[in-house]
Amino acid sequence: MGTRRFTAYSAKHLDELLKRARLDEEERLKVRAVATVLPFRTNAYVVDELIDWSAAPDDPIYRLVFPQADMLPTTDVARLTGMLRDDAPKAELLAEANRIRQTLNPHPAGQMELNVPRIGREPVPGMQHKYPETVLFFPKQGQTCHAYCTYCFRWAQFVGDADLKFASDDIDQLVAYLRVHPEVTSVLLTGGDPMIMGEPVLKRYIEPLLEIEQIESIRIGTKSLAYWPQRFVSDPDADDTLRLFERVVAAGKNLAFMAHFSHTRELEPELVATAAERIIGAGAVIRTQAPLIRTINDAPGVWSDMWRRQLTLGMIPYYMFVERDTGPQDYFAVPLADAYQIFREAYSSVSGLCRTVRGPSMSATPGKVCVDGIADIAGQRVFVLHFIQARDPELVGKPFFAQYDPKAAWLTDLKPAFADWFPFEGAPRKTRLSA
Template sequence: MQESVARGFRAYTAKHLDDLLRRAGLDEENRVRVRAVATVLPFRTNSYVVDQLIDWSAAPDDPIYRLVFPQADMLPEADVSRLAALLRSEASQKEIQAIAHEVRERLNPHPAGQLNLNVPRVGDEPVPGMQHKYPETVLFFPKQGQTCHAYCTYCFRWAQFIGEPDLKFASGDVASLVGYLKEHPEVTGVLITGGDPMIMGEPVLRRYLEPLLDLEQLESIRIGTKSLAYWPQRFVSDPDADDTLRLFSSVVEAGKNLAFMAHFSHPREMEPPIVRTAVERIRETGAVVRTQAPLIRSINDHPMTWASMWRTQLAMGMVPYYMFVERDTGPQDYFAVPLARGYEIFRDAYASVSGLCRTVRGPSMSATPGKVCVDGVAEVGGKKVFVLHLIQARDPDLVGRPFFAEYDPEAVWLTDLRPAFADRFPFEPSLADRVPLARRLSA
């Protein structure tokens, strides 16, 4: 997307951060510490978020402020103090970025094997900018969509936005995508993701979507985006808004289910009237708007927040889809909610809405083996356990089969859990599979 005067879009980046932090009432010491965090994690917001969504009288505690602005305690104290000292001493950017790189490497920048486990191949050659994690679905990352209208502080794809080429994952080659799909007729759905694909103008977006419309095997095209929350003008008043909606209509007219995967993290993101207008215009194309977001401590970790979101989404014609668990990357320690508490929040919210809102699933972990859902806490054979199942899995045979983990009130991710009533989880290799073949033959 061209950030032009015609669009009216104004981005704020790290160079604007100190002035915005003054507006939030932070003193000099805290501003330096926040800027230290911003040397490690990306910062970007825009005039719509700043002027229309943030309640500056409540900053820095306002949830939308916390949604887009770094916090001084998001990273380990020693790292923040070290970087803050470099900023105070006006150290060189090379020195600052060297330390920032060290910190990033400890933050698991690519969870669930994003750089290697999910990359499709044609012969022995990897196809860049694609992931094929589940048999029926391919993810595609267009290179022009590798930014967003604003960055969420908890984003699990933060590594895409920090300017390190080795951590970027994208492609501008839609022909390779089409070729791969033709070789894999089992794929029935493509998810266009990023970054945010809706940062692209209509002519660029069209170059990626139109070649997919002639593939008979494709039943659905999904677009993952935060644009309805952070820049609804994209579908209402931007110069190419009407052309974009006509493009959406052409996808539906081609017989494809167009799923607009909207990311809403807090009810306030849906309050501006322009959001309702944008949703209406998208739905008029025949697209289905589905909603999802992670459960984030200090932003939406209350059942009534989620119930309010789901009711509002239903009233606007959107379909509640997923509550995710904060991924094991970036500032997970700052934002994570324990799985036991996450389940309670989901259950209480779910119980307080009508059946039409109960299309939502969760809390779900997008982990290496697949999407693991926490179904509840139960007592089985006198033992307190988590009850879980895989909503989606690398191994389709595991989908929908319940399994158990020992109850741990502090666990925040799948790797914190231990199997109950078994020596391994269903998706883990057996001991025989883990022992090298040579050792088994010599035994």
């Protein structure tokens, strides 16, 4: 397992793989219909080592990477299924898929409009600057992953539509931006998955950041430890990659390896432990995060087991996220009230060393909003919330309240309590009466 070459599976392999889940022809056709809209990619390690095919299609890792027939509205799936059955022209199928994609909020939280930084009047492509101290950079060569998660909020990056892509290969432009923004102390390389890049390419993006004195930390957002731990153990450039990590630390920067683990099973292979040991040995800090996903990890025991296993491997539990308002959110979302109860029960059953984790947190347009609890105040049941991060730093850490709604699954589903507006909205302007 450790020395096997990376083998990717794409939509052209989907029908054959689905037979292993014992789906009949009509069920496979519906899944293929969904895959014309939402991206599909996995690899031999995930297929052969992580999925329990005897439990598919209900196996959580199977559901993590394989599209489900009911992830899209029934009418859309029926239309696409009919087109596939009738062998419709590719152009017509693509046009219908693109129409459906536009109904799925492909870029949540104003990613294409609100977060784009500028040098002077010129926008800087492939970057986001949502919080004062942090810039996100999307390397062009990192705009894919070892496998795609079915819940991924960045699914639009992977469907081949240039209008939905968000990336850059101009590291000089990033450096120029950082030099005129001394408030930025942290750079997050994200994607896709930056660890899909080989060491020579990854080095081109990281090494220039080591010369910028104000930068205190470099973060790498990645699912590679779960989907291809060989990247740090047996891949041809594994040792070179770890030496690059060592150079980051030697330059006085904190290297934060932001590892995405969605289920305990992803942590079970011994290869993951070996990879984690090597990454930590190179001086990086591994912090773990994932969204709460219905049918995959929506049980307290899954999270408490994950956090404990991560702790034993030297990782730091960091975030439980709420599924974002994009793509198949209606399929995967867990109501906020349930999310809080799952988090609270899992949190209460682990030691203090695991309680570094924060959540459940919504990465919404105004910032990261954490659900702190459900309380009865002045005769009213409310959600107690606070900003972990905010576009407006003045909002960070200040509690605010929303009316309790057992069905609410996102910030925009909530209404303010004890006020006419939320703190991030500001007082509405009074309209003048006409004379």
